[in-house]
Amino acid sequence: xxxxxxxxxxxxxxxxxxxxxxxxxxxxxxxxxxxxxxxxxxxxxxxxxxxxxxxxxxxxxxxxxxxxxxxxxxxxxxxxxxxxxxxxxxxxxxxxxxxxxxxxxxxxxxxxxxxxxxxxxxxxxxxxxxxxxxxxxxxxxxxxxxxxxxxxxxxxxxxxxxxxxxxxxxxxxxxxxxxxxxxxxxxxxxxxxxxxxxxxxxxxxxxxxxxxxxxxxxxxxxxxxxxxxxxxxxxxxxxxxxxxxxxxxxxxxxxxxxxxxxxxxxxxxxxxxxxxxxxxxxxxxxxxxxxxxxxxxxxxxxxxxxxxxxxxxxxxxxxxxxxxxxxxxxxxxxxxxxxxxxxxxxxxxxxxxxxxxxxxxxxxxxxxxxxxxxxxxxxxxxxxxxxxxxxxxxxxxxxxxxxxxxxxxxxxxxxxxxxxxxxxxxxxxxxxxxxxxxxxxxxxxxxxxxxxxxxxxxxxxxxxxxxxxxxxxxx
Ligand code: GLC
Numbered sequence: 001x002x003x004x005x006x007x008x009x010x011x012x013x014x015x016x017x018x019x020x021x022x023x024x025x026x027x028x029x030x031x032x033x034x035x036x037x038x039x040x041x042x043x044x045x046x047x048x049x050x051x052x053x054x055x056x057x058x059x060x061x062x063x064x065x066x067x068x069x070x071x072x073x074x075x076x077x078x079x080x081x082x083x084x085x086x087x088x089x090x091x092x093x094x095x096x097x098x099x100x101x102x103x104x105x106x107x108x109x110x111x112x113x114x115x116x117x118x119x120x121x122x123x124x125x126x127x128x129x130x131x132x133x134x135x136x137x138x139x140x141x142x143x144x145x146x147x148x149x150x151x152x153x154x155x156x157x158x159x160x161x162x163x164x165x166x167x168x169x170x171x172x173x174x175x176x177x178x179x180x181x182x183x184x185x186x187x188x189x190x191x192x193x194x195x196x197x198x199x200x201x202x203x204x205x206x207x208x209x210x211x212x213x214x215x216x217x218x219x220x221x222x223x224x225x226x227x228x229x230x231x232x233x234x235x236x237x238x239x240x241x242x243x244x245x246x247x248x249x250x251x252x253x254x255x256x257x258x259x260x261x262x263x264x265x266x267x268x269x270x271x272x273x274x275x276x277x278x279x280x281x282x283x284x285x286x287x288x289x290x291x292x293x294x295x296x297x298x299x300x301x302x303x304x305x306x307x308x309x310x311x312x313x314x315x316x317x318x319x320x321x322x323x324x325x326x327x328x329x330x331x332x333x334x335x336x337x338x339x340x341x342x343x344x345x346x347x348x349x350x351x352x353x354x355x356x357x358x359x360x361x362x363x364x365x366x367x368x369x370x371x372x373x374x375x376x377x378x379x380x381x382x383x384x385x386x387x388x389x390x391x392x393x394x395x396x397x398x399x400x401x402x403x404x405x406x407x408x409x410x411x412x413x414x415x416x417x418x419x420x421x422x423x424x425x426x427x428x429x430x431x432x433x434x435x436x437x438x439x440x441x442x443x444x445x446x447x448x449x450x451x452x453x454x455x456x457x458x459x460x461x462x463x464x465x466x467x468x469x470x471x472x473x474x475x
Contacts, residue, residue: 063121068314070282073097081283084422098148107321108161118331119338124170132179170216187224208242219252225251273310283315308350344370353452369450371442376434393430399454404448410441
């Protein structure tokens with residue numbers, strides 16, 4: 001963890017630096033999920049996994065942006081995916097939901113189209129959440145979508161739909177299971193543990209055998225067993241035997257290939273993916289209207305790309321699979337923005353900046369720097385008096401450690417004038433109103449891979465003796 005201020009905190013506190021890089025949102029859903037907090041993953045990884053990791057992660061590092069889908073029996077109720085436990089619903093009651101879980105035809109294809117249009121390059125769907133209901137034609141339990149309500153293999157439909165839209169396929173799987181008779185007693189009863197761990201390995205084997213190439217396995221909550229009790233090394237060994245090119249996350253008690261900060265953006269020394277919701281909950285929540293704006297989503301995606309990570313953004317479809325209108329709209333807007341500005345996100349190298357601007361953010365690829373202006377710097381009153389802001393409109397960046405060779409607006413291609421000295425880059429001749437109604441991106445070619453570090457210039461200001469300053473005359 002670094003001691004840099006987070007962009008959001010920075011903005012919130014109008015310049016007062018805070019000490020966290022982690023961007024957290026306090027919301028009821030996050031608080032509830034604390035109950036399922038992940039134990040610190042052990043560093044154990046398999047040799048084969050280590051040797052092939054970089055190559056297996058290559059497409060994913062380019063992709064940057066994925067769609068998470070939380071969908072299951074809980075979607076019938078519409079009070080999030082933890083409803084069974086948080087409201088204490090008796091299992092025989094909860095099971096009845098399966099009869100009412102009747103997705104409309106072709107729904108996975110709708111999501112896949114939505115994801116593609118949003119600029120998302122992969123999708124991860126809940127195949128079994130904590131409720132224990134299997135969304136595929138498993139032979140290991142009849143609590144599944146083929147034998148109950150839908151009478152369809154929803155995992156099969158999902159995999160096919162993602163592939164048809166050219167997207168990579170990810171399967172989410174919760175180790176914790178509130179429904180299975182051995183799901184809790186396995187913690188203390190060795191015979192139950194054996195049955196339940198065999199069952200878990202068996203379900204994973206089906207998922208990774210029956211649907212062709214799977215690109216991501218996204219484990220979740222390993223309560224109530226340790227990684228040794230889950231036989232997590234054997235689990236991963238099986239996974240890599242069945243799917244040699246797959247990538248796995250870190251939530252089965254082992255470190256896996258990438259970390260999974262949740263409801264926060266937290267850079268790590270290794271591959272990481274921040275997952276977040278568009279409103280407060282993961283599963284469909286009827287009256288939750290606290291939607292993130294498209295601009296906020298772009299901001300979060302950019303911050304992930306800036307720090308070298310990925311962004312997995314969730315939708316929580318209704319029981320028939322319909323995606324809430326607000327999500328469709330926001331994803332559409334983000335997609336249009338990415339159509340014009342994707343060059344600043346996909347394949348970004350990370351590390352463009354080690355400090356945040358007060359109106360901007362930065363990504364880079366090779367020697368190209370992208371400045372993302374969230375708030376267009378037009379019309380500062382100060383421009384009437386200070387040369388620094390003339391001629392309007394000026395966008396200035398302090399502490400850029402490379403020489404700029406050329407600059408333009410990414411969306412329009414408009415070439416821009418600029419001046420640069422040791423402390424600041426001033427881009428001038430900008431249009432008075434932002435060329436992009438969400439976030440305007442400027443593309444700058446530099447002489448070396450660019451890094452922006454505002455903080456370094458503190459030591460470099462040409463400082464004067466305060467006593468020599470002539471007091472300003474009253475206006
Ligand atoms: C948590 C929650 C779960 C959600 C997941 C997404 O572990 O328990 O409901 O699926 O995070 O990251």
